[in-house]
Amino acid sequence: MWLTAFVVRTFGQAHGIIDVDQTVQAKAINWMKKKQSQDGSFPTVCHVLDKEMQGCSGGECSLTAYVTIALLEAGVPSSDPSIVNALTYLNSTCSSNDCENNYALAVISNVFCKAGHSRADELLNQLLSCATTEDDTMYWKYSKESNQFCYGRRWGMPCASRSCDVETSAYALLAFKCQGDVGNSLKIVHRLLEQRNPSGGFRSTQDTVVALQALSEYAALSVANNDVSMSIRFSTDSEFSWSLAVDSSNSQDVQTLNIPTLPSTLTASLVGVGCVLVQTGVKYNIPEPPEEAAFEVAAMATMNENKGKSCSYKIRVCNRYNKYMWYLAGLLKKPRSSNMALTDITLFSGFVPIDSDLKDLEKKGTRKIKRIDKQDRRVRVYIDEVRRKVCCFELQMKRTVFVEDLQGVPVISYNYYDPDQSGGTMLYPREECK
Known part of the structure; x- marks a missing residue:
């Protein structure tokens, strides 16, 4: 609406x-x-x-x-x-x-x-x-x-x-x-x-x-009319100065000035008629405090099949949104749901997703899953939203190439519209294929 x-x-x-x-x-x-x-x-x-x-x-x-x-x-x-x-x-x-x-x-x-x-x-x-x-x-x-x-x-x-x-x-x-x-x-x-x-x-x-x-x-x-005829002069305590003229030909243009050194005072002198807006901005860096992950992610891989050359794992991934907002824009904190979220799963070396399983997940799975993409060893699951309540889904992967001593792989969830809001974990095989 x-x-x-x-x-x-x-x-x-x-x-x-x-x-x-x-x-x-x-x-x-x-x-x-x-x-x-x-x-x-x-x-x-x-x-x-x-x-x-x-x-x-x-x-x-x-x-x-x-x-x-x-x-x-x-x-x-x-x-x-x-x-x-x-x-x-x-x-x-x-x-x-x-x-x-x-x-x-x-x-x-x-x-x-x-x-x-x-x-x-x-x-x-x-x-x-x-x-x-x-x-x-x-x-x-x-x-x-x-x-x-x-x-x-x-x-x-x-x-x-x-x-x-x-x-x-x-x-x-x-x-x-x-x-x-x-x-x-x-x-x-x-x-x-x-x-x-x-x-x-x-x-x-x-x-x-x-x-x-x-x-x-x-x-x-x-502003009754656009008649502007003004001369403006900027000066600082470090003897830096800059002048410009504003009239009907450039009154709608933004004119910017970069001051080479940060002054303690900045003076603007205006002479003429009309209305102009003068705005100053200062950029500086401060260390960012450590922030709690926006998503709590848990992932587990269990053996599904291990016969001869055939080997497959079932992966269970669970997400929970952990981001807090200022409730009523005040000092009270309240958990809320995410925007559209994306869970990016990397599969074990030598494994690929089972296509039929992905189609079933997309078709018959929770209504929150809107789309699933795959590329080589990666599966991306698009979720409508993730709430404070845990949301889980399962998929399967099968072995195509034998790789000994399988290593952990990352599973990362993040806010689709704000990727800085993220969280992740490592996925390890609970037992290894023969």
């Missing part, structure tokens, strides 16, 4: 800029409408394989609000029954009067404003009461439990927000922008710009998508 809504929303925003097949768009919209529950909510259908891309919109209220936004931005009128039913559900079920889930509150506020709902102003006032204000910035934590320790505060540096906090603040910016509240919007913009990385993105795919949309819509609201 979420992925379809994401595509529909993207196509709706791109329509008028690029050619979008409206037949495909209409089919996707109709599919979502058919899946809508009787109470007006949009349920989860299947699941997203790359969960990092989904961001924080996995809850029932958040998902319903997200799908409703996608339909509205795709051109579905607010009077459409699917929109009316979704708004009724959100109004009766999801509009709490506290700051337990600021993300849902921000997304629902955005939906109500876009749809012209009578409670839009009320929810914006509630959203404002849940905000965190620091100096000239305003932002929201994903939930009131979303606290974090930040070393940067010791030196007056802005702290990096969690991905869900960035996404929540971006939806809040869209809601205030929808109401034409430039003053509060500017405070949120200041916070979001502090969180951007040197490449212009944020911490994840989804918070970058939402934050860039919010910043772009704010720019269209606040």
Whole structure:
């Protein structure tokens, strides 16, 4: 459901800029409408394989609000029954009067404003009461439990927000922008710009998508024209200086400067008219602390046949996901399932997999196994997801060439979309073929 809504929303925003097949768009919209529950909510259908891309919109209220936004931005009128039913559900079920889930509150506020709902102003006032204000910035934590320790505060540096906090603040910016509240919007913009990385993105795919949309819509609201004529001069305490000119011919271009030595101060002097963004980034290395393996893997090879020249082993591989996430983006840890996982099994020297056995595993095995590839002595098993509960499967290998004194071979499991999340073990024969 979420992925379809994401595509529909993207196509709706791109329509008028690029050619979008409206037949495909209409089919996707109709599919979502058919899946809508009787109470007006949009349920989860299947699941997203790359969960990092989904961001924080996995809850029932958040998902319903997200799908409703996608339909509205795709051109579905607010009077459409699917929109009316979704708004009724959100109004009766999801509009709490506290700051337990600021993300849902921000997304629902955005939906109500876009749809012209009578409670839009009320929810914006509630959203404002849940905000965190620091100096000239305003932002929201994903939930009131979303606290974090930040070393940067010791030196007056802005702290990096969690991905869900960035996404929540971006939806809040869209809601205030929808109401034409430039003053509060500017405070949120200041916070979001502090969180951007040197490449212009944020911490994840989804918070970058939402934050860039919010910043772009704010720019269209606040900047009346593109008339820019400005001279900028940068200087450091080490007598390094650099000047550039920005006008209508290059105002949309990114201009970068590499400072040869790290200064203690960097001064920017601007003369002229217009609006420009100046951003600095510092890269440095720190030793990474040892991290617990994301996957716990166990593998065992037992003799299956040992007659004459015929010899085969049965391999049993078990996986368990061991990665923890910040629950509600706070300090509580909670195990979760992986994205699509891949288990890479190397077979013993002189052995190959039994083809019929692999086909049976792929066809009749657990529904979580989506695909099996083989290449020489390696078998790769694609698993829909691995949870905290142990997931096991079995396959067989047969000897084609006699090799004496068989050695252990690696069995490695990893997150298909993030291979750094991995774990492995060595597979040894419990007894050796004659």
